[in-house]
Amino acid sequence: xxxxxxAGCVRYEPHPLQPGALETAFRGRSLSDPGLRxxxxxxxxxxxxxxxxxxxxxxxxxLAALYFHPDLEAAxxxxxxxxxxEITAGARPNPSVGLLxxxxxxxxxxxxxxxxxxxxxVPIETAGKRRKRIEQARLATVSARTAYDETAWTVRSRLRAxxxxxxxxxxxxxxxxxEAQVELNLTNLLSERLQAGDASQFELxxxxxxxxxxxxxxxxxxxxxxxxxLGVASALGLPGAALRDVSPAWTAFDAPPQDVSIExxxxxxxxxxxxxxxxxxDYAVAEAGLRxxxxxxxxxxxxxxxxxxxxxxxxxxIGPSVTIPLFDRxxxxxxxxKARRDEAAASFLALQADAIEAMEKAVTDYHYALAxxxxxxxxxxxxxxxxxxxxxxxxxxxxxxxxxxxYTQLQSYAAMQARLESLRKVQEAIGALEDAIQHPLFDSLxxxxxxxxxxx
Numbered sequence: 001x002x003x004x005x006x007a008g009c010v011r012y013e014p015h016p017l018q019p020g021a022l023e024t025a026f027r028g029r030s031l032s033d034p035g036l037r038x039x040x041x042x043x044x045x046x047x048x049x050x051x052x053x054x055x056x057x058x059x060x061x062x063l064a065a066l067y068f069h070p071d072l073e074a075a076x077x078x079x080x081x082x083x084x085x086e087i088t089a090g091a092r093p094n095p096s097v098g099l100l101x102x103x104x105x106x107x108x109x110x111x112x113x114x115x116x117x118x119x120x121x122v123p124i125e126t127a128g129k130r131r132k133r134i135e136q137a138r139l140a141t142v143s144a145r146t147a148y149d150e151t152a153w154t155v156r157s158r159l160r161a162x163x164x165x166x167x168x169x170x171x172x173x174x175x176x177x178x179e180a181q182v183e184l185n186l187t188n189l190l191s192e193r194l195q196a197g198d199a200s201q202f203e204l205x206x207x208x209x210x211x212x213x214x215x216x217x218x219x220x221x222x223x224x225x226x227x228x229x230l231g232v233a234s235a236l237g238l239p240g241a242a243l244r245d246v247s248p249a250w251t252a253f254d255a256p257p258q259d260v261s262i263e264x265x266x267x268x269x270x271x272x273x274x275x276x277x278x279x280x281x282d283y284a285v286a287e288a289g290l291r292x293x294x295x296x297x298x299x300x301x302x303x304x305x306x307x308x309x310x311x312x313x314x315x316x317x318i319g320p321s322v323t324i325p326l327f328d329r330x331x332x333x334x335x336x337x338k339a340r341r342d343e344a345a346a347s348f349l350a351l352q353a354d355a356i357e358a359m360e361k362a363v364t365d366y367h368y369a370l371a372x373x374x375x376x377x378x379x380x381x382x383x384x385x386x387x388x389x390x391x392x393x394x395x396x397x398x399x400x401x402x403x404x405x406x407y408t409q410l411q412s413y414a415a416m417q418a419r420l421e422s423l424r425k426v427q428e429a430i431g432a433l434e435d436a437i438q439h440p441l442f443d444s445l446x447x448x449x450x451x452x453x454x455x456x
Contacts, residue, residue, distance in 0.1 A: 030242045031056065031064055039067045055249035058163060061236060062156050069155045069237035075148040082137070082144040089137035092130065093123040093300075100308070117308035117315075124303065127295035136288035143281035150274040153438045155235070157431065162235040164427045166228040167253050171420050173221040179413040180218045183211040186406045193403075256370065256426045257442055270355065272439040279351050283344040290337040297330040299323040355436070362436040366429035373422040380419040383412040 037051045040063055053060040066072060100117035187207045193199035230240045232248060270276060299322050306317040387408050434441050 027239050027241070029068060029238050031238070031246060033067075036064060036067050039063075056246055057249045057251070058160060061159060061163070061232075061248065064238075065155050065159050065236045066152060069235075071151050071155055071237075072148070075144075075151040079141065079144045079148055082141040086134065086137040086141060089133035090130065093125065095120060095122045097121075115308060117306065119304065119306045122303040122305075124301040126300055127298040129292065129295050129300075132288065132292040132295055136285060136292055139281065139285045139288050143278060143285055146274060146278040146281050150278055150438070153274055155237075156440075157435055159232070159235040160431050160434070161428070162228070162231040163248060163250060164424060164431065166225070166232050166248060167250055168420060168424045168427075169221065169225040169228040172417065173218075173225050175413050175416055175420070176214065176218045176221040179410065180211070180214040182406055182409050182413070183207070183214040186403075186410075187211045189403060189406065252442070253427065254423065256373070256423070256430060258370070270352070272437050273355055274438045275351060276348075276355060279344070279348040283341070283348055286337070286341040286344040290334070290341050293330060293333045293337040296333065297325065299325055358432075359436040362429065362432040366426070366433055369422070369425040369429040373419070373426045376415070376419040376422040380412070380415040383408070383415045387412050 031052065040051045051060075056064075098119045098121075100119060102115040102117065104113045104115060187204070187210075190199050190204045190207045194201065194204050229243055233240045233243045236242075302321045304317075304319040304321055306319065308315040308317075387405070430441065
């Protein structure tokens with residue numbers, strides 16, 4: 001019997017980490033990974049698009065992040081740990097057996113001095129302790145699953161922020177390229193005018209300085225775009241080389257939504273915020289822990305049957321025993337569990353207050369950012385119309401107004417940079433709005449399906 005019990009034990013299997021192999025595997029990741037294609041097909045009965053998609057936008061890149069990002073793998077492992085704890089909580093205490101060979105020193109002549117006996121201990125838990133342990137472990141698993149969803153949202157939020165930076169850097173680089181070319185044209189024109197006596201050496205020096213500054217800004221914009229591309233790769237859980245031949249797309253980037261109400265934000269926010277759900281789950285775990293500690297103040301029952309072979313006589317005993325809660329009634333653990341429950345309640349109230357404040361601030365910031373973007377958009381449009389009129393005048397007047405046209409173009413690029421900066425603020429404000437309710441506002445991706453089906 002003992003051999004059978006030993007044979008049924010789980011064997012330890014070493015699984016050492018191999019940093020070199022893990023690094024090689026990480027550097028080999030790409031959006032063309034067959035596993036990613038299977039992930040999308042396996043977890044979505046009706047995939048939102050074929051894989052690979054025609055354009056890697058926020059929707060498709062979000063699915064890639066859910067597949068690749070290591071934070072989500074760690075969150076999945078924590079769910080597995082919580083589920084394993086449910087097995088631990090459901091375990092019943094094992095009975096124990098003891099052998100009691102006894103040597104009688106003053107035995108009678110002709111009698112064996114040996115007596116043989118055995119004792120048993122069969123513990124019986126009282127007050128529903130096992131059921132309460134299982135319930136607490138089950139609630140801890142719910143908390144771990146909610147924490148996974150929260151991690152998934154954090155991954156999506158970082159991805160969106162990285163894409164905002166990427167597209168702003170990309171458009172800013174295009175503007176700096178055009179501006180640098182105009183500065184070069186302006187410097188050449190001033191040089192021609194200096195030779196013709198229509199410009200001063202000081203004007204040419206100013207033009208050359210501005211052209212130099214434009215080239216420096218261009219190099220800085222190129223570096224910013226390279227960093228932004230690496231930021232997108234990091235948000236996806238991919239090496240930088242994985243996006244070398246991929247150009248992310250975002251058709252709605254230049255057309256932010258026009259209005260969001262605080263009422264709709266508040267009604268959706270407290271229901272959808274994942275940290276609120278996790279905090280409630282943590283409170284439930286603390287509440288279950290208090291119930292368990294209260295139950296532990298009632299002692300368990302132990303059945304202690306025994307057997308003894310004494311001079312040819314078989315003696316059996318049945319002796320139930322119980323611990324007398326004379327000095328300790330589990331007051332300390334009960335007080336700790338109650339304090340943990342009170343702490344969880346206070347944390348929830350603080351988190352709820354922060355959530356309401358975050359939603360109100362996000363809506364306010366968005367309205368101001370949207371107003372700034374509209375103003376900058378109108379200013380850029382007005383300058384663009386002035387350039388068109390100047391170009392018409394140049395066609396009619398020849399080269400006499402070329403200098404004015406170049407200066408007007410530079411003003412237009414400055415206005416478009418200001419417009420782009422205001423657009424960045426709007427997109428960041430939208431990100432803050434979504435973070436305030438921890439749910440996409442303007443994304444057609446089914447977020448619950450993506451996290452629950454795709455993640456677990």
